[in-house]
Amino acid sequence: MYETLVPVTHHFYPLQRHTDPQVAPFSDFLRVLDSPKPEATDNLLYLHIPYCEKRCTFCPFHVRVKRDVSVYERYVVALLREIEMLGRLPYVQGMTFRAVYFGGGSPSLLTVPQIKRLYEALRRNFAIEPDAEWTFEGEPAGLCNPELLEFLASQGTKRLSYGIQTFDEPLRMTMNIAATVQDALTANERAKELGFEDINVDMMYYMPGQTLAAVERDLKELGNCGFDSVDYYYMSYYAMPKSTFLGMEKGTYPRRPPAEMRPQMGQLVQRRMKELGYHHVTDHVYAKNPQGSEYYRLLWGGGFGEHRAETLAVGASARGYLNGYSYANTLAPDPYVEQIEEGKLPVNKVSALLADPRNRGMVFFPKFFRTPLDRIPDDARTRVFLDNLVEQGYALIDDGELRLTDKGKEWIPNITVDLFEDPQREIHDSWVEELDSHYSNRVTL
Incomplete structure (x- = not known):
């Protein structure tokens, strides 16, 4: 029935395509936002910080490498304005949020005062359940910062997420990963001391030059760390720059493993993660808690064939789902900020409605x-x-x-x-x- 894996993994559905604000479905979606919410749903609030210390060569996301604090401040001010704009919309006023996710990029690049302003604005403008799941994503070195961890803990944030990808230091250097393995271990240790309940890390297999033995070594190291949950992805090669593939062709960059190795590596990951005491809770997610996180359940409709859960998106390139419409904000940070400064909602793409929701x-x-x-x-x-x-x-x-x-x-x-x-x-x-x-x-x- 299947012989070749499709090259696109979908996290949002229906697919976003329409970009003309004057015609349906874009204009219909904007009218929805100006109308009362017709029914109660489980809801996720997602806020995106599109900046990183470095850009990993495998990264498929819309991130920017900036080290100018003034750039971050201008972006934070835009986020605060968008939060206020969204909070005034009748549809959003009818939403109560079960989970909040700070994603990126690396939100940990922001200063603690900037992050504090964002937390305060979210609570001031949106109805968030008292026991909502708050997740803060970051870069491991940034999450070693005691001041940041103490602030997050004081706000009831119980879940942290950051990338390791592999414990192989030479491969990490090849992939231009900024943090060290020691940064990741230190962040885990300090977060546990402060009572964080779910430390989630990203891992990858099918990386350039990787063998089954190398994946086995990663899994062994992972088992020694005691992380609460792991997002274990196989690497997609479409995000890599052309120079990387030319390097593979010339022999100056490790090559992609043979195609038949991908399922073998995936099966190895499934077996070993089970042996390490993790439950395979969703597609690529393994967790000690068999329920997994609210973030993924809500992002994908509510879980287990449910379709009604909604996502409100805040920030450049953030994507959401409201009242049957899937939508995306303007991708690049500078145009996003300019739209906010002009008093416009930064919605860039909207899907058509499904025939059957x-x-x-x-x-x-x-x-x-x-x-x-x-x-x-x-x-x-x-x-x-x-x-x-x-x-x-x-x-x-x-x-x-x-x-x-x-x-x-x-x-x-x-x-x-x-x-x-x-x-x-x-x-x-x-x-x-x-x-x-x-x-x-x-x-x-």
Whole structure:
């Protein structure tokens, strides 16, 4: 049924494409924001800081490397203004937030007074549940700062997230990762001393020059650290600069491992993480707590075939989902700031509505591995596809649920796309067609 992994992993659905503010669906979305919220939903508040100390060569995100404090201050002022603008919208006034996520980039690059102003503004302008899950993402060296950790702890922040990627120091240097392994270990130790309950780290496999033995060494080191949760990704090569691929071709940069190594590495990660006492809670997330984080549950619709959870996005390149519309803010920080200074909402892209909103729940169900049978839309196309998954061994039916098998978990991106509504699939296919001409496919790897 599947032989090649699709090259795009989707975190937002429906797909964002429309950019003309004067016509639907963009104009319809803006009218929604000016109207009362029609029903209660579980909600996530996401705030984006697009700056980093260095840019890792594998990074697919819209980040900027800036070391000018005045640049950060101008951006923080813009965030404060956007927060106030959003807080005045009738739709947003009807939202209560179950989780708050500071993402990036590296929010830890900001000063503690700047971060304090953002926390105060969020609480002043939005309704946030008293026991909401607050996550602060950062760069390990920045999260070693006692002043920052003490402030975050005083605000009820219980979850930190930062990247390690690999414990292999030469490979870390090759990938231009700013922090050292010792920074990551120190951040973990200091955070635990202050009572943080969930220290989450990013790890990667299928990295340039990496072998199964190297992944095994990373897993062994990871087991010695005692992190509470791990986002373990396989590396996508489309974000790398052209110079990297030319280096691979010339032999001056480690090459991508053979394609057949990716599933072997993924299976090794799954086995070892289970042996280390982690639950495989979503697509790429392993956690000591079998419930995982509220952040991912809310980001992907509510989890387990649910589709109603919403995300309010704040900041440059931040993406959200409100009342059936998926949307994205202006990507680059400078144009984003200029729009805010002109008093405009910085929305840049908006999706069309799905024909059946429950399709969002089906598209994201593979990320959670299972969905109750009564949440599956009763249409022939979906039923035939899911029956085929079961027949081919990618899923099974057990105890009133449709569940992915270990075989199915290896093909989550493909299953996700095959559940798209037809117009959404057309958008996805156009993106893949563009990627087919990417230089990563035109050099010898």
